[in-house]
Amino acid sequence: MRNNKNRCFSILTLFLRFKPERMKLNRSVVVAFILLVVVAALYRAWDGRPFGFAPHLAMAIFGGAIIKNKKLAFVLPLLSLFLSDLLYQGLYLFGYSAIPGFYSGQWVNYVLFAALTVFGFAMRKINIKNIVGFSLSGSMIFFLLSNFAVWIGGGGFMRPKTFEGLMMCYNDGLAFYRDYGFIPGFGASFILSDLFFMALLFGSFYLINKTFPKKEMGIA
Numbered sequence: 001m002r003n004n005k006n007r008c009f010s011i012l013t014l015f016l017r018f019k020p021e022r023m024k025l026n027r028s029v030v031v032a033f034i035l036l037v038v039v040a041a042l043y044r045a046w047d048g049r050p051f052g053f054a055p056h057l058a059m060a061i062f063g064g065a066i067i068k069n070k071k072l073a074f075v076l077p078l079l080s081l082f083l084s085d086l087l088y089q090g091l092y093l094f095g096y097s098a099i100p101g102f103y104s105g106q107w108v109n110y111v112l113f114a115a116l117t118v119f120g121f122a123m124r125k126i127n128i129k130n131i132v133g134f135s136l137s138g139s140m141i142f143f144l145l146s147n148f149a150v151w152i153g154g155g156g157f158m159r160p161k162t163f164e165g166l167m168m169c170y171n172d173g174l175a176f177y178r179d180y181g182f183i184p185g186f187g188a189s190f191i192l193s194d195l196f197f198m199a200l201l202f203g204s205f206y207l208i209n210k211t212f213p214k215k216e217m218g219i220a
Helices: 001-018 027-044 056-066 068-095 107-121 128-152 163-180 188-212
Strands: none
Touching: 027 056, 027 068, 027 188, 056 068, 056 107, 056 128, 056 163, 056 188, 107 128, 128 163, 163 188
């Protein structure tokens, strides 16, 4: 039992001291990111997926924090988002989904994910504290700004253009996640979702860095 505790403590200590460099492009990296984009797009378009439980916010911050090539950093979340919207639209047109892929005001999502990629550029040091902090901040930024856009654009329940109406719109957003999120009854389930995918992406990158030489991974 003591050995297991020591082993867990050693792994945590290594992760806390881990200082990965930003990732450069090479063939293996490009293939890995293409797979990530496609899998994330297919998953987001899956009809049985809980709402709010998707990797794209984490992909945006991860891309900004890790990928050296800025263009690829933006492509990672935005291309996957576009492909999933395209799939949604196809399913909608053929009657397999009630959710259209393209709709009025959708451009806001793309702007917000691009902004979150820029937000990821600010993560100069990769550690648990920053990963958690950027995840929580990113979740709140996206929730506040996306619901503000719904309110100002007259979407959703068309709440009045007053402070009380804005608060009602935010409450509508929490109620949506409470009723349709992956944790029934918990309105902030999207925060845990983003934490999960942030841990998955950064944790996978940490393990890959420890497993393969830097030259093979194309690390600067």
